[in-house]
Amino acid sequence: MNTNTFDLSQYLQERARWVDEALNRYLPGEQERPQQLHRAMRYSALSGGKRLRPILVLAGAEAVGGEAHLVMPTACAIECIHTFSLIHDDLPAIDNDTLRRGRPTCHVQFGEATAILAGDALFASAFELIARNAETVPAERVVQVLQIVAEASGTRGMVGGQMVDIESEGKAVDADTLEYIHRHKTAALLRASVLAGAVLAGAQPWQRDALSHYGECVGLAFQIADDLLNVLGDPRKMGKAVGTDAARGKATYPALFGVEASRQRAHDLVQEAIGALADFGAEAEPLRAIAHLVVEREG
Numbered sequence: 001m002n003t004n005t006f007d008l009s010q011y012l013q014e015r016a017r018w019v020d021e022a023l024n025r026y027l028p029g030e031q032e033r034p035q036q037l038h039r040a041m042r043y044s045a046l047s048g049g050k051r052l053r054p055i056l057v058l059a060g061a062e063a064v065g066g067e068a069h070l071v072m073p074t075a076c077a078i079e080c081i082h083t084f085s086l087i088h089d090d091l092p093a094i095d096n097d098t099l100r101r102g103r104p105t106c107h108v109q110f111g112e113a114t115a116i117l118a119g120d121a122l123f124a125s126a127f128e129l130i131a132r133n134a135e136t137v138p139a140e141r142v143v144q145v146l147q148i149v150a151e152a153s154g155t156r157g158m159v160g161g162q163m164v165d166i167e168s169e170g171k172a173v174d175a176d177t178l179e180y181i182h183r184h185k186t187a188a189l190l191r192a193s194v195l196a197g198a199v200l201a202g203a204q205p206w207q208r209d210a211l212s213h214y215g216e217c218v219g220l221a222f223q224i225a226d227d228l229l230n231v232l233g234d235p236r237k238m239g240k241a242v243g244t245d246a247a248r249g250k251a252t253y254p255a256l257f258g259v260e261a262s263r264q265r266a267h268d269l270v271q272e273a274i275g276a277l278a279d280f281g282a283e284a285e286p287l288r289a290i291a292h293l294v295v296e297r298e299g
Contacts, residue, residue, distance in 0.1 A: 006285045006286070006289060008286070008289040008290070008293060011286055011289070012050075012051075012055060015051070015054075015055045015058050015059075015068065016050075016051040016055065018058075018068065018069075018072065019051045019054045019055065019058075019072075019075055019076060019079060020046065020051070022072045022073075022075070022076050023045055023046060023076050023079060023080075024046060026073070026076050026125075026129060027041055027042050027045060027046070027125070028041070028042075030042060036110065036114055037114060037117055037118060037121060039110070040106055040109070040110040040114045040115060040117075040118035041118045041121055041122055041125075043106065043109060043110070044083050044086065044087050044100075044106045044118060044122075045079065045080060045083045045122060047100070047101045047103055048101050048102075049101055050297075051079065052190075052222075052290070053078045053079060053082050053189060053190060053193045054075035054076060054078050054079045054193070055075070055290070056078075056190060056193035056194040056197065056215070056287075056290065057071055057074055057075035057078055057193050057194070057196055057197035058071060058072075058075055058197060059194065059197065059284075059286040059287050059290065060193065060194035060195060060196065060197030060198040060201070060211055060215075060287070061197035061198060061200060061201035062197075062201075062283055062286065063194075063197075063198060063207070063211065063277075063280055063283050063284040063286075063287055064198050064201045064202065064203040064204070064207050064211075064283075065201065065202075065283065066197070066198075066200065066201025066202065067201075070136045070137055070200070070201070071133065071136075071137070071196075071197050071200045071201065073129040073130065073132045073133045073135075073136075074129065074130050074133050074145060074149075074196050074197070074200060075197070076129050077125075077126035077127070077128075077129035077130045077149070078126070078149070078189065078192070078193050078196070080122040080123070080125050080126040080129065081122070081123060081126045081149070081153055081158075081189065082189065083119075083122050084119040084120070084122040084123040084126070085119075085158060085162070085189075086100060087105075087106045087107070087115050087116075087118055087119040087122070088115075088116070088119045089162070090105040090106065090107060090115075091107055091112060091115060091116070092107070092112065094162075094166065095244070095248070097244070106118055106119075123153075126149070127146065127149075127150070130142060130145055130146055130149060131146070133145070133200060137200045137201075137202075141199055141200050141202065142200070144199050145196045145199050145200055148192050148195055148196055148199065149192050149196060151188075151192075152188040152189050152191065152192035153188075153189065153192075156184070156188075157184055157188035157189065157192070158184065158185055158186075158188055158189050160184050161180070161181050161182070161183070161184025161185025161186070161188065162185050164177065164180060164181050164184070164185075165181045165185055165250070165251065168181065168250075168251040169248055169249050169250060169251075170248075170249035171249070171251075173251040173256070175256065177251065178251050178252075178253065178256055179220075181251055182220055182223040182224070182253075183216070183219070183220055185223070186219055186220070186222060186223035186226070187215070187216055187218075187219025187220045187222070187223065188219065189219070190215055190218055190219030190222060191212060191215030191216045191218075191219050192215070193215065194211050194212075194214060194215040194218075194287065195208065195211055195212050195215055198211045206279070207280075210276045210277060210279065210280070211276075211287075213272075213273075213276040214273045214276040214277055214287060214291070217269045217270070217272045217273035217276065217291075218269070218270070218273045218290070218291050218294055220269055221265075221266045221267075221269035221270050221273070221291070221294050221295055222294045224253045224262055224265055224266040224269070225266050225294055225295050225297065227245065227252040227253045227254055227255075227262065228253070228254060228259065228262055228263065228266070229297075230244060230245045230252070231245070231252075231254050231259065232259070253265065263295075266294075266295045267295055270291045270292060270294060270295055273291045274288050274291050274292075
């Protein structure tokens with residue numbers, strides 16, 4: 001793989017299909033009791049989406065010489081955690097969104113109680129899947145990944161960032177608070193994704209450090225781009241409403257720094273992420289291309 005010949009679109013489509021096929025196998029069937037809960041889980045988890053986080057798991061493994069199929073349970077686990085967070089974010093008690101990936105949100109389709117439990121069940125399923133990865137890689141690597149993903153998901157990561165995000169609504173926030181929200185709410189799980197794949201594939205310490213830095217930069221750039229899309233994006237391409245951040249008084253980069261400065265910050269972060277991969281060869285080309293995609297996407 002090199003910059004001139006690498007086809008990112010084909011790479012993403014192929015690996016998204018692999019993830020979808022695996023998720024379909026791993027998730028309980030709709031006719032398995034309790035049927036309504038399993039229907040809700042599958043409705044949200046199999047509703048499409050970019051599959052960026054699980055693809056980063058696969059690409060992280062490939063960047064250090066590993067094979068994608070050997071880390072697939074953990075890739076699907078990360079998608080389960082992401083889906084759990086979306087289901088709960090959309091609830092009336094938090095963002096009260098009615099549209100996700102172009103379809104009614106889980107609580108609109110199945111009711112609030114079922115949506116809450118579907119999110120809970122997906123979160124629990126994630127750690128079952130990571131543990132299952134001990135069937136294909138050494139167990140000591142799986143234990144490390146369990147810690148990485150748990151920390152990135154909880155109060156030191158995604159959930160902590162979501163809490164400060166909620167607390168900051170309608171308030172004037174400083175740059176440090178905004179950075180905290182974005183690094184925890186979004187960047188933590190993206191960093192954990194690429195790092196988990198690399199660890200499972202036997203990454204060396206220098207590779208882990210470089211990919212951790214890459215993931216942190218890409219994760220923050222991704223959230224800044226999301227902030228910009230909420231201001232400037234096309235809801236038809238995004239599959240959800242736009243302008244909602246301003247309506248809710250959310251802490252965002254455009255609100256604090258303006259659109260142009262936010263764009264520049266996102267691009268600078270992408271360059272920093274690519275710089276972190278300087279000692280990697282062509283095997284890291286998917287990660288380089290994904291970094292560019294983060295700020296070029298339209299949805």
